[in-house]
Amino acid sequence: MRTVLVPHVVAGALRLGAPESHHLLRVICLPRGGSVRVTDGTGNEAHATLDDVLDGLACLTVGALTTAAPPPPCVVLLGMPKPALLEEAVTLGVECGATALWLVNAARSLPVAPRLDRLERVIDAALKQCRRADRPALSAFSSIDGAIRAAPPGARFLAAPGGASAAEAWSAAAPQRNGDAAYSLAIGPEGGWTPGEIDALLTAHFVTVNLGTAILRAPTAVAAGLSALNATRLR
Structure with missing residues (x-):
């Protein structure tokens, strides 16, 4: 499953910014209904589904959030x-x-x-x-x-x-x-x-x-x- 890096991971609706939308839609070519993994780089992650594209930006529905324990330095x-x-x-x-x-x-x-x-x-x-x-x-x-x-x-x-x-x-x-x-x-x-x-x-x-x-x-x-x-x- 592909991974998308976002500023914050929150369950519910999420509209990606232009760079991640371009990568998801033009490089990966994820179809509507396709699944991705979203993370904010601080241990939070969730599965998400591509629901729509508005003004060239990918609109996702983010599922339940999980948080991993921080790794040792x-x-x-x-x-x-x-x-x-x-x-x-x-x-x-x-x-x-x-x-x-x-x-x-x-x-x-x-x-x-x-x-x-x-x-x-x-x-x-x-x-x-x-x-x-x-x-x-x-x-x-x-x-x-x-x-x-x-x-x-x-x-x-x-x-x-x-x-x-x-x-x-x-x-x-x-x-x-x-x-x-x-x-x-x-x-x-x-x-x-x-x-x-x-x-x-x-x-x-x-x-x-x-x-x-x-x-x-x-x-x-x-x-x-x-x-x-x-x-x-x-x-």
């Missing part, structure tokens, strides 16, 4: 990669469960400002594709120091060659964890973090975690890191 501190890889990294972060994506202007990042408006649309598209009900937050930091200061309480991991396995890293970072354990994961840009940035992360109690022997692109590292840490959170 999962923050990715991503040293900004090349622009060609950034959108894919953000997409995979959404698909693999990140609740916040922090773009860090690392010492080895290219001096290119990220297009946050474009990346917000990338997040929306990924949210609908993977049928999440919670929308990750997107932020940008001018240095790793600012991101470290803002990092939430919980386990902290640094993707690094020679680090511990995901299970060992969890045991070191949060030995009394449960399935709701919050964590942050720092992933460097092409060329990696500088020695000074690594020292700052280690001083802030980031535990190194090994993602394998191959050199990974930023999107692959995001997917591999989140998948490994999520899979071993309960062990």
Whole structure:
């Protein structure tokens, strides 16, 4: 079932805005009577039916609302990669469960400002594709120091060659964890973090975690890191 992102999910009549109406009517070509899933990105969702089209806008009838429990915080501190890889990294972060994506202007990042408006649309598209009900937050930091200061309480991991396995890293970072354990994961840009940035992360109690022997692109590292840490959170 297709997903539509709306500002608020309320049972009853709902008229979509122009962008979502265009997507639903012209891209998906949903017929009258067809069903969709609507979510507001804050955990609320419902099934809805396309009843009519008025002035080019889709008119839905929204069914009973359900609200999912918020997921545990999962923050990715991503040293900004090349622009060609950034959108894919953000997409995979959404698909693999990140609740916040922090773009860090690392010492080895290219001096290119990220297009946050474009990346917000990338997040929306990924949210609908993977049928999440919670929308990750997107932020940008001018240095790793600012991101470290803002990092939430919980386990902290640094993707690094020679680090511990995901299970060992969890045991070191949060030995009394449960399935709701919050964590942050720092992933460097092409060329990696500088020695000074690594020292700052280690001083802030980031535990190194090994993602394998191959050199990974930023999107692959995001997917591999989140998948490994999520899979071993309960062990």
